[in-house]
Amino acid sequence: xxxxxxxxxxxxWLEVWAPLxxxxxxxxxxxxxxxxxxxxxxxxxxxxxxxxxxIMWMYKMYMPPYLQDNxxxxxxxxxxxxxxxxxxxxxxxxxxxxxxxxxxxxSYGIAIVTNYSFIQNFSTFSSVxxxxxxVVLLLTCILYxxxxxxxxxxxxxxxxxxxxIAVGLIVYEACNxxxxxxxTQLMVSFANFAFGIWDVHNAFFLLFCILTAIGYYGCRKK
Numbered sequence: 001x002x003x004x005x006x007x008x009x010x011x012x013w014l015e016v017w018a019p020l021x022x023x024x025x026x027x028x029x030x031x032x033x034x035x036x037x038x039x040x041x042x043x044x045x046x047x048x049x050x051x052x053x054x055i056m057w058m059y060k061m062y063m064p065p066y067l068q069d070n071x072x073x074x075x076x077x078x079x080x081x082x083x084x085x086x087x088x089x090x091x092x093x094x095x096x097x098x099x100x101x102x103x104x105x106x107s108y109g110i111a112i113v114t115n116y117s118f119i120q121n122f123s124t125f126s127s128v129x130x131x132x133x134x135v136v137l138l139l140t141c142i143l144y145x146x147x148x149x150x151x152x153x154x155x156x157x158x159x160x161x162x163x164x165i166a167v168g169l170i171v172y173e174a175c176n177x178x179x180x181x182x183x184t185q186l187m188v189s190f191a192n193f194a195f196g197i198w199d200v201h202n203a204f205f206l207l208f209c210i211l212t213a214i215g216y217y218g219c220r221k222k
Contacts (some may be wrong), residue, residue, distance in 0.1 A: 014202045015050040018209040025216035028109040032219035036161050039212070043083045049077045071125040075116075078126075082108060082133045085169060089144045092162055098142045104175070108136045125187060130180035131140040141173075164215030172208040176201050198215040 011016075026033065026040045033040070056063060056070040086108075090101050097109075111132055116122045144166050179201055186194035 006061040010113055011199055011202065012090055013054060014206060016047060016054060018206045019046040021209045022212040022216055023047070026212040029216055029219040035219050036165075036216060037088075038084055039088050039165060042081055043209070043212075045080050049073045069123055069181045074122045075126050075129055076124055079112060080128050082136055085137055085165075086140060089140045089162070089166070093144060093147050100143065103181045104136050104139055108132055125183065125184055127180055130183070133178070136175045137169055138173050138177075141170045145170075161212075161215030161219050164211045164218065168208040168211030168215075171177070171211070172204045175211060178221045204215075213215055 022043050028038065029036075031180070050073075053070040053073040056067055056073075060068050081104075086105050090098055093101060104217050112129060115126065115132075120126050129165070144162065148160075148163060148166075150219065177195060183194060183197075188196070205219065
């Protein structure tokens with residue numbers, strides 16, 4: 001097996017092994033796990049959903065017709081990611097910001113239900129769903145960082161897991177925003193390019209996982 005083939009395999013399975021990085025650090029923080037609850041549930045779900053997704057994609061020809069499309073797994077993961085991190089940051093915000101996030105969350109829920117009920121099939125990759133995720137989570141994380149930096153207390157960033165998680169999410173959502181907006185159309189018109197550009201998405205997903213792992217590691221020093 002040459003080096004390029006090994007790299008391609010690693011890239012193909014990146015969405016599976018990347019979430020294992022924060023999971024490994026989460027396992028190591030023992031009593032401090034409650035500090036980052038419920039974020040770990042996302043990474044556990046991500047591993048399971050991405051294993052299923054990659055298997056369905058790589059062995060599509062051997063799958064029955066109803067298991068040949070893995071796009072619904074990405075839509076499901078997007079919804080879970082939005083809900084879990086909304087809940088996590090909502091409880092960390094000052095009361096004046098919680099109302100904004102609550103309104104954003106309710107609006108997101110209504111938009112998602114409307115989109116999958118009347119506009120798009122849940123089995124089709126939804127640029128609308130992913131774009132809504134980016135808008136909501138960017139707003140949430142930016143408000144949280146503003147909340148954090150405006151606080152008069154001395155902040156030790158290395159020991160503040162929520163800071164690293166917020167930064168990771170901002171980088172992931174902001175850098176993939178353009179991909180999310182046009183990806184549905186790319187899959188129809190430029191399928192090969194769409195598959196290739198998803199590696200860019202995966203690179204920022206890996207960075208998000210690494211930054212979250214750094215945040216989990218900081219819990220050990222609290």
